[in-house]
Amino acid sequence: MAESLHTGTVLDEIIEGVKEDLSLRIERLPLAELKELVLRQAPALDGYAALKQPGLSVIAEVKRRSPSKGELAQITDPAALASSYASGGAAVVSVLTEQRRFSGSLTDLDAVRAAVNIPVLRKDFTVDAYQIWEARAHGADLVLLIVAALSDAELADFLALTEQLGMNALVETHTEEELQRALSLGAKIIGVNVRNLKTLEVDREVFASLAGLLPAGSVLVAESGVRNAEDVAHYASHGATAVLVGEALVSDSTPAQRITEFRAAATHAN
Numbered sequence: 001m002a003e004s005l006h007t008g009t010v011l012d013e014i015i016e017g018v019k020e021d022l023s024l025r026i027e028r029l030p031l032a033e034l035k036e037l038v039l040r041q042a043p044a045l046d047g048y049a050a051l052k053q054p055g056l057s058v059i060a061e062v063k064r065r066s067p068s069k070g071e072l073a074q075i076t077d078p079a080a081l082a083s084s085y086a087s088g089g090a091a092v093v094s095v096l097t098e099q100r101r102f103s104g105s106l107t108d109l110d111a112v113r114a115a116v117n118i119p120v121l122r123k124d125f126t127v128d129a130y131q132i133w134e135a136r137a138h139g140a141d142l143v144l145l146i147v148a149a150l151s152d153a154e155l156a157d158f159l160a161l162t163e164q165l166g167m168n169a170l171v172e173t174h175t176e177e178e179l180q181r182a183l184s185l186g187a188k189i190i191g192v193n194v195r196n197l198k199t200l201e202v203d204r205e206v207f208a209s210l211a212g213l214l215p216a217g218s219v220l221v222a223e224s225g226v227r228n229a230e231d232v233a234h235y236a237s238h239g240a241t242a243v244l245v246g247e248a249l250v251s252d253s254t255p256a257q258r259i260t261e262f263r264a265a266a267t268h269a270n
């Protein structure tokens, strides 16, 4: 286990709850049965290709609440929200499935999967291979792997499993050390979360400082704290190939237009 798991941070607390909820699901549906469901799924869509398209890609998130801000929006119809994201030109829809802090669920993931034909990211605190099988069983094409929550051995295992399942991983980093670990284990899609998950503080400058360390041509996602087109232009000018946006989209009355505006802002930044 990573050292961070013993220090009592927000991340540690979230993961504790995730593990408790997970053990109940495993009791209800053992891994062998879950694997049967995966066999019945259509093959995963290519999330890497979707993010590598020319221009800035937007990963638009279905996010009900957050530990730092509480409820963000009353999302009564996650399928309709996801459809509007797709119509605005989102490359990928992210669905938060963590229940205790983010009020997400696999039900939200199912609804979104049925509503759109672009790649879907299951956004959760992945600490067990079971969650990756589960993501695929529910039609997700990508999963989030948070480097701060995983040992090298776990990260390597989980990357291999996503590949085996035809999926992609968004590998989230926040420090140079985490970035180096992600790169040395062969992560293809790197995320830089400007929010520190141990303290929940946002520092947008973290993005530029880590982006500069990456080889040219990397698929690089700027995560968190996108408030407006200016923030998007800022990340794009520092090398983001994609931005991951939650709050600014769920709290907007016209999210499709907002996505179109974000994509245009990046064109001007380069």
Ligand SMILES: O=P(O)(O)OC[C@@H](O)[C@@H](O)c1c[nH]c2ccccc12
Residues within 6 Å of the ligand: 061, 063, 123, 124, 125, 146, 172, 193, 223, 224, 225, 226, 244, 245, 246, 247, 248
């Ligand atoms: O709502 P925002 O500030 O646009 O952030 C979206 C996304 O980056 C954030 O939800 C996030 C990034 N990494 C995470 C890991 C777990 C849970 C949530 C997250």
